[in-house]
Amino acid sequence: MAKENKKMEPNKKPKFSAYWIYAIIIVGFLALNFMGGSGWNSAPKTTTSNFQEFLRNGEVDKVVILNRRDAKVYLTQEAKSLEKHQSKKNKSLLPSTANEPDYQFEFGDLQNFENQIAKIKSEKGLETQVIYDTENNFWGEILITLLPFALIIGVWIFIMRRMSGGASGGAGGQIFNIGKSKAKLFDQNTDVKVSFKNVAGLEGAKEEVEEIVDFLKNPDKYTSLGGKIPKGALLVGPPGTGKTLLAKAVAGEAKVPFFSLSGSDFVEMFVGVGASRVRDLFKQAKEKSPAIIFIDEIDAIGRARGKSNFSGSNDERENTLNQLLTEMDGFGTNTNVIVIAATNRADVLDKALMRAGRFDRQIYVDLPDVRERKEIFEVHLKPLTKLEEELDTEFLAKQTPGFSGADIANVCNEAALIAARKGKAAVGKQDFLDAVDRIVGGLEKKNKIITPDEKRAIAFHEAGHATVSWMLEHAAPLVKVTIVPRGQSLGAAWYLPEERLIVRPNQMLDEMCATLGGRAAEKVIFNEISTGALSDLEKVTKQARAMVTIYGLNDKVGNLTYYDSSGQSEYNFTKPYSEQTSELIDKEISNIIEEQYQRAIELLENNKDKLTELAEVLLEKEVIFKDNLEKIFGKRPFNNKEEVITEPS
Ligand code: ADP
Numbered sequence: 001m002a003k004e005n006k007k008m009e010p011n012k013k014p015k016f017s018a019y020w021i022y023a024i025i026i027v028g029f030l031a032l033n034f035m036g037g038s039g040w041n042s043a044p045k046t047t048t049s050n051f052q053e054f055l056r057n058g059e060v061d062k063v064v065i066l067n068r069r070d071a072k073v074y075l076t077q078e079a080k081s082l083e084k085h086q087s088k089k090n091k092s093l094l095p096s097t098a099n100e101p102d103y104q105f106e107f108g109d110l111q112n113f114e115n116q117i118a119k120i121k122s123e124k125g126l127e128t129q130v131i132y133d134t135e136n137n138f139w140g141e142i143l144i145t146l147l148p149f150a151l152i153i154g155v156w157i158f159i160m161r162r163m164s165g166g167a168s169g170g171a172g173g174q175i176f177n178i179g180k181s182k183a184k185l186f187d188q189n190t191d192v193k194v195s196f197k198n199v200a201g202l203e204g205a206k207e208e209v210e211e212i213v214d215f216l217k218n219p220d221k222y223t224s225l226g227g228k229i230p231k232g233a234l235l236v237g238p239p240g241t242g243k244t245l246l247a248k249a250v251a252g253e254a255k256v257p258f259f260s261l262s263g264s265d266f267v268e269m270f271v272g273v274g275a276s277r278v279r280d281l282f283k284q285a286k287e288k289s290p291a292i293i294f295i296d297e298i299d300a301i302g303r304a305r306g307k308s309n310f311s312g313s314n315d316e317r318e319n320t321l322n323q324l325l326t327e328m329d330g331f332g333t334n335t336n337v338i339v340i341a342a343t344n345r346a347d348v349l350d351k352a353l354m355r356a357g358r359f360d361r362q363i364y365v366d367l368p369d370v371r372e373r374k375e376i377f378e379v380h381l382k383p384l385t386k387l388e389e390e391l392d393t394e395f396l397a398k399q400t401p402g403f404s405g406a407d408i409a410n411v412c413n414e415a416a417l418i419a420a421r422k423g424k425a426a427v428g429k430q431d432f433l434d435a436v437d438r439i440v441g442g443l444e445k446k447n448k449i450i451t452p453d454e455k456r457a458i459a460f461h462e463a464g465h466a467t468v469s470w471m472l473e474h475a476a477p478l479v480k481v482t483i484v485p486r487g488q489s490l491g492a493a494w495y496l497p498e499e500r501l502i503v504r505p506n507q508m509l510d511e512m513c514a515t516l517g518g519r520a521a522e523k524v525i526f527n528e529i530s531t532g533a534l535s536d537l538e539k540v541t542k543q544a545r546a547m548v549t550i551y552g553l554n555d556k557v558g559n560l561t562y563y564d565s566s567g568q569s570e571y572n573f574t575k576p577y578s579e580q581t582s583e584l585i586d587k588e589i590s591n592i593i594e595e596q597y598q599r600a601i602e603l604l605e606n607n608k609d610k611l612t613e614l615a616e617v618l619l620e621k622e623v624i625f626k627d628n629l630e631k632i633f634g635k636r637p638f639n640n641k642e643e644v645i646t647e648p649s
């Protein structure tokens with residue numbers, strides 16, 4: 001949703017670009033360097049032989065040897081008035097002063113030159129002075145001394161600008177903005193308007209945030225009774241479930257400005273920047289109060305202090321968090337700034353954040369159930385103007401178990417893209433199903449090279465899954481099986497899992513058995529197994545481990561759990577159980593899996609003919625549905641506990 005946001009530009013002044021100053025200084029330096037020093041005085045040039053002649057004639061008053069390279073010739077008073085010297089002088093642009101040499105030239109070798117002068121002087125008995133001098137190129141020296149500093153400063157400015165994110169605002173002066181908050185502001189002037197109408201489902205959460213809207217709209221109603229308005233609410237839930245959307249809707253409903261940023265926006269390489277950004281954010285919000293500050297992914301800064309002490313950058317994060325706490329404590333109840341934060345891991349947050357007076361309200365935003373998904377589909381189908389037929393949103397909701405609101409929004413968008421790619425004028429049901437498949441499994445890879453042998457193995461593997469899940473009471477009913485490679489997988493079986501709140505061991509075991517059905521089929525038919533079962537094995541191993549160590553569903557290990565909801569043990573290297581228990585856990589996990597594998601093998605041995613038949617159909621059609629299975633196996637013996645969509649009462 002961030003596309004249309006306007007960048008927040010606090011008190012924007014017409015900026016005088018600092019680069020002009022730099023440019024002027026540099027040009028000045030160069031100009032002085034070239035014009036200054038020896039370049040200024042343009043005494044007429046002469047040659048060594050001419051000079052020797054002047055010297056012999058006794059016309060030279062003194063010679064200044066400069067930097068062991070140049071000679072400046074000063075004539076005697078009488079010689080100056082001579083015609084030959086006057087004519088030279090006139091060519092010079094500048095009026096001559098007493099200090100100006102009359103001639104100058106480069107003499108080449110100093111030793112040689114000195115000898116010549118000495119010889120002429122002794123020959124003629126002259127008193128001509130020879131003075132040695134060095135002249136510094138003043139501006140050139142300064143330039144050379146300053147150059148390294150200029151370079152260092154230049155590099156520093158460059159790095160600062162890089163880090164403060166090139167996106168923000170004008171060209172110059174960004175170093176000075178590094179401590180400014182990066183929050184985006186949505187208010188009446190921005191065209192993004194979200195209201196509760198845009199948020200489907202989430203009834204409980206909506207009810208709770210409606211209260212916040214009420215606080216913002218008429219604070220007096222609450223404060224007149226002596227109550228304090230809450231300062232913060234924490235939205236907790238998996239990604240894509242509409243936490244940002246909900247916070248935006250609160251701002252939209254209360255018609256107050258909405259500052260949105262992510263926890264990681266506070267984090268910068270420099271010490272103190274995070275805290276300064278927090279201060280700035282609250283200052284801006286108070287200016288616009290009543291207002292809402294929304295901090296997405298607050299765990300980036302709100303992770304419990306003193307944990308994960310592996311990285312040195314920890315202090316900086318703690319400072320930022322401390323500043324946030326200070327700000328939340330600091331603003332009075334009458335400022336009407338409410339902080340809404342979102343996270344998908346409330347358990348790792350610092351307990352200080354959850355204290356009363358800070359984020360004292362925790363609102364859970366869960367993945368939508370089938371009825372909520374139906375509503376979300378309805379919201380997101382509205383923008384699709386050209387639909388082929390009246391879509392059955394109930395059906396779509398059933399096809400998308402485990403999808404978040406964001407996934408569903410994605411399905412609707414993807415369906416439109418798929419329809420467009422097919423060159424259709426309207427979006428149809430099949431496009432939606434294709435979009436779902438694509439989001440679940442990735443893009444179909446029709447041109448992946450698969451040998452006939454491999455294809456056979458894949459077909460039997462998938463048929464194995466399908467057969468076992470068909471025959472087990474608690475395994476999820478199958479929707480479709482395909483051997484068209486997609487994303488990472490070579491084939492796939494789609495199930496429609498029941499959405500259970502609690503799961504019984506039997507249900508878990510049946511599911512594991514069905515997952516192992518793929519490998520079991522390979523074993524039964526080819527008496528060989530393959531690497532193709534990797535993701536199946538990963539899944540069952542995790543499930544078995546969870547049964548034993550988390551849910552306490554194993555007799556031998558007993559009714560205990562090694563799960564730590566505070567997230568604290570994540571950073572521990574030691575296991576919370578002894579070596580013996582560790583061995584026992586490993587053994588039990590292995591037992592559970594092997595048992596289910598044997599069960600799958602047995603099932604498939606007994607139904608080898610049906611398995612083969614199914615695999616042949618699969619090889620021929622590549623994709624088969626429930627109907628095909630019913631043709632082979634007959635109706636599923638268990639009463640289908642498919643979800644019944646109930647109307648909210
Ligand atoms: P989160 O902040 O929880 O990660 P977002 O609020 O950013 O998720 O949700 C992303 C997108 O998903 C939203 O912009 C919206 O289009 C869609 N979405 C999520 N939940 C819902 C919902 N309950 N109703 C309607 N749309 C939703």
Ligand code: ZN
Binds near residue numbers: 536
């Ligand atoms: Zn498999």
